[in-house]
Amino acid sequence: MKLFLITFLLVVVFCSNAQSKSNLLLSKNIDESHIGWWTKDNFIIGIKIEVLEKKLIASCNSFQYAIDNYTFADSSGLAFYKDNLERYSHIADQLKNEKNDFNLQKIILYDGLYDEAKEKENSTVIENIIKNELSAGNAIVYFKGIRIYTLQTIYEIIDTNFVNHNSCSTIYFDTIENVLYKDCSIYGW
Numbered sequence: 001m002k003l004f005l006i007t008f009l010l011v012v013v014f015c016s017n018a019q020s021k022s023n024l025l026l027s028k029n030i031d032e033s034h035i036g037w038w039t040k041d042n043f044i045i046g047i048k049i050e051v052l053e054k055k056l057i058a059s060c061n062s063f064q065y066a067i068d069n070y071t072f073a074d075s076s077g078l079a080f081y082k083d084n085l086e087r088y089s090h091i092a093d094q095l096k097n098e099k100n101d102f103n104l105q106k107i108i109l110y111d112g113l114y115d116e117a118k119e120k121e122n123s124t125v126i127e128n129i130i131k132n133e134l135s136a137g138n139a140i141v142y143f144k145g146i147r148i149y150t151l152q153t154i155y156e157i158i159d160t161n162f163v164n165h166n167s168c169s170t171i172y173f174d175t176i177e178n179v180l181y182k183d184c185s186i187y188g189w
Helices: 002-015 049-069 075-096 124-135
Strands: 019-025 035-040 043-048 140-143 146-148 150-158 165-172 179-187
Touching: 035 049, 035 124, 043 049, 043 124, 049 075, 049 124, 124 179
Parallel strands: none
Antiparallel strands: 019 150, 035 043, 043 140, 140 146, 150 165, 165 179
């Protein structure tokens, strides 16, 4: 019993501030034709417009499926899916006609019911797609005007106790001060 208790306490102590680092290799094969760009601090991130369009069309198909199959008894759910379908399909259609060097930050796209305040400046859906493509290595990244091919990532579990814990995922260039994205989540009861 003592051995089990000591082992358990050691695991808790070592895991309470666990951290893993890795390199994120960006594709060297992506050319810069038909690219949409997103600027964040000293970084400029580019992804293929076709990739963004395909992801939006896939979301449209999911929304349409939900409208056709799940929301017949729930008017608020139906409104949610219809509003999203309308916005996503409008942006997907717009992207079909866009040329190279399109500024992705001009796109207003969010999840949820229509909201006048969000219609003015909310691109959370586009930014999340960019983060996912970046995390998969499918993006072009410039740091202070120079194209880079490697980023660093740190995943940390902070302040763990028996009930909850915080986790942070950070993507940065050469030093932690040159952060591209940092996402933190709190898990618990």
